[in-house]
Amino acid sequence: MGTSIVWGVGIFLYLVAAWAALTWVSAPLALICAGVGALAGTVTALLLTGWVFTGGDSGVRVMTPEQVASGAAGGRKHPNLPRRDTAWAAYFAGPVVRDVRGVWGAVVRVTRRVWGFFWREELRQIYLALFPFTLPAAIGLAVFTLSGLGVALAVTVVTAALTTVLWLLGGALTWAMRGADRAYQAIFRSKTGCPHEDCWYVNPLPAYRCPGCGQAHRDLRPGRLGVLWHVCECGRRLPTTRLRAGHRLRPVCQRCLRDLALGAGKLTDVRVPVFGATSSGKSRFIMAAFGSLHLAAGDAVEAADIDSDRALRDYDRDLTADLGTAATAVVPPKAVTVRLRLPGRRLNGACLIHVFDAAGEYSQNREINEELSYLDHARTLAFVLDPFAVRAVSEQAGGDLLGRANRSLHDPEDSYAVTVQRLQAYRVKTHERCLAVVVSKADLLARMPLAAGLVPEDDSVRAWLAGQGLGNLVRMAESDFRSVRYFLVSSRKGAYGSGMDALVPLRWLLAEDGVELP
Amino acid sequence: MNQPISHRLSRVVLLLAVLLPLAAGAGALARSGVPATVWEWCVRFVAAVHSHAPFS
Ligand SMILES: Nc1nc2c(ncn2[C@@H]2O[C@H](COP(=O)(O)OP(=O)(O)OP(=O)(O)O)[C@@H](O)[C@H]2O)c(=O)[nH]1
Ligand SMILES: [Mg+2]
Ligand SMILES: [Zn+2]
Ligand SMILES: [Zn+2]
Numbered sequence: 316m317g318t319s320i321v322w323g324v325g326i327f328l329y330l331v332a333a334w335a336a337l338t339w340v341s342a343p344l345a346l347i348c349a350g351v352g353a354l355a356g357t358v359t360a361l362l363l364t365g366w367v368f369t370g371g372d373s374g375v376r377v378m379t380p381e382q383v384a385s386g387a388a389g390g391r392k393h394p395n396l397p398r399r400d401t402a403w404a405a406y407f408a409g410p411v412v413r414d415v416r417g418v419w420g421a422v423v424r425v426t427r428r429v430w431g432f433f434w435r436e437e438l439r440q441i442y443l444a445l446f447p448f449t450l451p452a453a454i455g456l457a458v459f460t461l462s463g464l465g466v467a468l469a470v471t472v473v474t475a476a477l478t479t480v481l482w483l484l485g486g487a488l489t490w491a492m493r494g495a496d497r498a499y500q501a502i503f504r505s506k507t508g509c510p511h512e513d514c515w516y517v518n519p520l521p522a523y524r525c526p527g528c529g530q531a532h533r534d535l536r537p538g539r540l541g542v543l544w545h546v547c548e549c550g551r552r553l554p555t556t557r558l559r560a561g562h563r564l565r566p567v568c569q570r571c572l573r574d575l576a577l578g579a580g581k582l583t584d585v586r587v588p589v590f591g592a593t594s595s596g597k598s599r600f601i602m603a604a605f606g607s608l609h610l611a612a613g614d615a616v617e618a619a620d621i622d623s624d625r626a627l628r629d630y631d632r633d634l635t636a637d638l639g640t641a642a643t644a645v646v647p648p649k650a651v652t653v654r655l656r657l658p659g660r661r662l663n664g665a666c667l668i669h670v671f672d673a674a675g676e677y678s679q680n681r682e683i684n685e686e687l688s689y690l691d692h693a694r695t696l697a698f699v700l701d702p703f704a705v706r707a708v709s710e711q712a713g714g715d716l717l718g719r720a721n722r723s724l725h726d727p728e729d730s731y732a733v734t735v736q737r738l739q740a741y742r743v744k745t746h747e748r749c750l751a752v753v754v755s756k757a758d759l760l761a762r763m764p765l766a767a768g769l770v771p772e773d774d775s776v777r778a779w780l781a782g783q784g785l786g787n788l789v790r791m792a793e794s795d796f797r798s799v800r801y802f803l804v805s806s807r808k809g810a811y812g813s814g815m816d817a818l819v820p821l822r823w824l825l826a827e828d829g830v831e832l833p
Numbered sequence: 834m835n836q837p838i839s840h841r842l843s844r845v846v847l848l849l850a851v852l853l854p855l856a857a858g859a860g861a862l863a864r865s866g867v868p869a870t871v872w873e874w875c876v877r878f879v880a881a882v883h884s885h886a887p888f889s
Contacts, residue, residue: 342878368844410840
């Protein structure tokens with residue numbers, strides 16, 4: 316009984332004291348605490364922001380090139396390729412999000428720590444008992460927390476605004492640059508064919524090697540890895556677009572990663588497969604054509620790679636010595652590529668010419684013909700026809716002439732059909748392509764009465780072929796291709812400048828592809 | 834692995850974009866007299882509390 320009265324009095328006194336403290340101490344103290352809390356919260360959060368943005372917070376994970384490659388900055392999934400190149404993401408396309416998250420993380424972390432410091436297990440009872448004095452502190456802490464979160468929110472809003480503006484600007488620039496790049500490619504036909512055997516892939520966009528570390532960058536278009544430049548893992552800045560990378564970086568094939576010619580992807584790219592039966596004169600025709608091209612263009616023409624350089628030297632040696640040409644090995648051929656400067660052009664003043672010379676066996680055998688995928692991607696083709704393979708001619712020619720001609724023993728019509736049927740089987744639109752029919756060994760043919768009246772002109776050659784029993788071939792060619800022209804060619808050194816020059820068909824093929832030779 | 838300089842620059846720009854408007858805002862607020870008014874209200878509130886207190 317007595318104890319309960321003591322308790323009652325005690326509680327009454329406590330409530331009175333608490334009421335007094337609330338009015339006289341807590342109310343003014345709460346104001347001061349709120350002010351201090353607001354100031355402290357703002358300053359703390361700002362300091363944390365600065366700390367995170369200057370890289371002080373090791374908890375903020377850097378978006379590394381490896382992470383970008385595995386999709387940290389988006390990117391389409393490819394079966395066997397990384398999502399993106401191993402390069403740094405543009406700051407506002409990824410890392411910025413991590414930084415802002417880092418600011419929130421730091422603010423929340425510090426706030427929790429402060430609350431945790433005051434709200435300790437052993438002090439809780441005391442706080443509750445002294446609640447009139449605790450209340451202002453609690454108000455101060457609440458304001459501290461709110462202002463800290465407010466700063467984080469402000470950082471987020473400002474960042475979001477800036478990021479949006481930059482995405483709009485960057486997006487517009489990206490769109491314009493990609494558009495210009497593609498328009499340029501379409502106008503100048505600069506998709507580039509890989510010259511390497513068993514690949515021959517036509518690259519709409521070559522990969523480019525970083526000059527610093529040699530890594531191949533497969534997608535140097537403006538985008539999330541940078542609009543004007545990408546930054547390689549090794550720190551090198553690489554210019555974007557084919558136009559800007561074109562002459563500064565080494566292009567490589569997307570499919571086989573072997574080197575392409577410098578400027579590939581930017582320069583006009585002409586691919587000329589030469590086909591025809593064994594010993595019909597293909598290799599010799601190519602030699603003579605390059606020889607004449609060199610005479611006509613001089614320094615403007617140069618080999619685009621080491622192998623082509625060696626091939627051109629060999630060609631020149633054989634032509635000059637007038638050696639017989641050795642049969643081409645039956646292996647998938649690498650193209651011989653030359654770079655030709657075109658002084659007449661202001662934009663894109665050069666082109667790459669790839670000539671593919673496969674052994675005649677490929678034109679006689681349907682099975683191995685399948686391997687030559689470069690045939691499918693050429694806009695222009697050259698078919699070499701040995702006149703001495705025609706029955707009427709070989710019957711009239713004496714043994715001496717036949718021996719010198721080292722004639723082809725295979726039916727020209729069949730060698731034509733093997734290749735063209737292959738093209739059609741692969742749904743290549745041959746009626747959009749051009750064909751040069753090259754009647755070879757004209758120097759020897761000219762000695763025969765049967766060739767009297769035959770002159771190196773389209774109509775004359777066409778009529779002559781039809782007269783020798785090749786009318787069917789002529790009809791097939793003209794129905795298969797958009798444009799067919801007939802040439803009479805002597806692949807010997809003396810023919811340069813004459814109507815029988817091997818450059819005549821090459822000039823026509825290049826012109827059909829938009830390249831006017833000097 | 835060193836991050837590109839462009840990242841550092843971007844962060845500095847971003848930081849300035851946050852701090853400058855904030856500083857400007859704080860300055861404008863101080864000059865506008867709003868804080869002083871708020872302070873006065875608070876003082877009046879406290880005074881009101883005191884005048885209604887049972888022991889006054
Ligand atoms: N006189 C003369 N001989 C030629 C001419 N073109 C080719 N020949 C000869 O014809 C033979 C065959 O020529 P190639 O160019 O090797 O024939 P190809 O079509 O490349 O033959 P494969 O590589 O075996 O498919 C060689 O002995 C050449 O020297 C020419 O215009 N005039
Ligand atoms: Mg050959
Ligand atoms: Zn690199
Ligand atoms: Zn390739």
